[in-house]
């Protein structure tokens with residue numbers, strides 16, 4: 115696997131590039147939307163309420179979809195190394211998702227649709243925005259979901275074909291019948307195929323829930339007589355949103371399994387513990403979402419206990435297996451700290467720290483004081499921005515670095531790191547502090563101490579974005595210096 | 610130290626511990642390279658203990674947290690309490706604005722339009738208690754105010770453009786204003802608002 119990154123002819127590179135580049139372009143634009151919101155809350159660039167909330171809708175829905183697309187591209191590429199999958203189908207799924215993204219853009223920027231990406235029923239039909247924008251937004255999400263489900267089917271089918279059905283892909287015999295498994299000289303699937311399997315299966319289940327809800331809401335949009343149970347709708351919303359957001363991280367965990375062995379020149383071993391850990395994640399990810407409904411006292415009470423226990427236990431596979439295993443790879447490996455390696459490493463830190471914030475919030479007694487405060491964006495920005503986005507950037511950099519004829523200058527690495535991580539720290543900290551003091555989330559105008567902390571956050575975010583811009587310039591430079599391009603240039607000159 | 614500070618410190622201490630581990634591992638890459646088999650043996654030995662420690666820690670925390678869940682039991686719902694209906698509308702709360710101190714209150718939170726939140730902020734700015742207000746459902750919130758003063762009720766679920774201005778000031782205890790007293794008097798013993 116170690117030459118995968120340098121292998122220009124590796125199948126599926128084109129599909130991956132399409133997903134990664136389109137995803138990152140959207141992420142880049144929406145970072146600016148995030149900055150605009152923070153500056154608005156700071157009182158520096160006050161947006162009118164409808165402008166703020168349509169931007170928040172766009173930022174939330176767009177970021178989730180864009181990060182999802184990046185992660186899909188990377189894990190698809192890794193799976194493609196094990197089994198043939200149709201590139202055409204993957205491009206078709208991508209195109210459906212992009213149609214949906216355009217719908218979301220039109221609904222929010224033109225239609226000022228502002229019911230947020232959670233579209234809690236019946237708010238989408240009771241707002242100040244035009245009715246058409248609700249329809250365009252919902253139908254846009256239906257398109258995204260359709261592309262997602264096609265892609266999940268393709269993934270699941272690919273993994274099952276590659277590793278001998280459910281039994282093989284799950285590593286069932288490897289765990290339960292290890293002696294005969296070893297005797298028959300079979301091998302468990304490679305580590306990255308477990309997240310690929312999980313996203314295929316759990317992604318389809320989440321997609322089905324989203325389809326159900328999407329159809330209900332679109333029917334309600336067409337015929338306002340139709341009534342929906344709001345608690346049912348909220349359960350489905352969060353089942354879908356929580357699962358998809360989590361799958362983004364788990365897909366990228368699959369990328370860690372390939373990237374870190376490459377960076378450390380070591381091997382990632384699949385063990386029984388590893389396999390069982392993935393079974394645990396596959397299951398718990400589907401039951402965690404109950405923690406989004408802790409403050410719905412009308413929800414059947416038993417589900418609240420299930421939610422907390424399951425949220426707690428999902429920390430185990432991550433910290434005991436994936437992150438711990440990654441630290442073991444790095445330990446005394448002599449790894450070179452290129453930007454790619456650094457992004458992966460700090461991304462794991464962000465994942466765990468965001469997880470700590472999440473576990474605190476997933477404790478019902480704390481949730482009473484933190485639910486829907488800025489603590490919530492605090493923890494998920496820590497693992498989406500300070501985790502997932504860093505994994506994606508890390509992957510892009512490793513790919514570029516592995517083929518570049520030159521390396522990043524030390525001073526440049528330091529400058530990028532200080533701006534990016536310094537800014538990120540300030541930005542995230544002010545979310546946490548605001549949350550602890552009870553400042554509500556999703557307030558275009560915040561009560562004290564919100565505005566002051568928003569000012570601090572806006573400065574941090576701006577600094578971070580400057581760092582990211584520099585990283586972008588450096589990525590461009592590495593790409594221009596890639597070895598084959600230089601050879602090509604020489605050939606042109608000498609040929 | 611107030612609750613917010615305690616929470617932040619707990620979070621920082623845990624995060625700092627993780628960051629320290631990451632730092633030590635990162636520094637180790639400067640040491641002479643260790644063969645992977647050796648590094649793994651060392652790692653697996655720690656991993657087993659870390660697993661047990663974390664599992665017990667999580668289960669222990671889970672059990673310890675159970676008595677603090679805010680959900681009302683049937684038995685406790687039957688105990689005497691002042692029942693106060695709350696209606697959350699886009700974008701205001703219809704409810705009395707004065708409450709007694711040290712008296713158990715059960716807020717019956719409803720809404721006729723969209724989902725809202727019902728969050729009560731103490732005079733020191735801390736978020737004291739909350740529940741959701743959801744169409745077609747009633748959420749019962751059990752609260753006893755222990756200190757008198759000015760409290761704020763804020764909407765804690767996005768409900769439309771007026772969401773951030775959806776708040777109401779309430780008073781607890783002696784600080785009663787004339788209007789506050791009358792609104793309390795308007796609550797009869799069954800907690801039904803009688804409009805005079």
Ligand code: HEM
Nearest residue numbers: 145148149151152174177181230231498499555556557575
């Ligand atoms: C420069 C970086 C970023 C800034 C300044 C930023 C800023 C913000 C702000 C101000 C909010 C609203 C907080 C509130 O509720 O008051 C928000 C929400 C959100 N952000 Fe970001 N963000 C950034 C990066 C990201 C990234 C990288 C992701 C995902 C990969 C992301 C995903 C989200 C989501 C899902 C929400 C929730 C939307 C909602 O509440 O409906 N953000 N962000």
Ligand SMILES: [Cu+2]
Nearest residue numbers: 764766768772
């Ligand atoms: Cu509201």
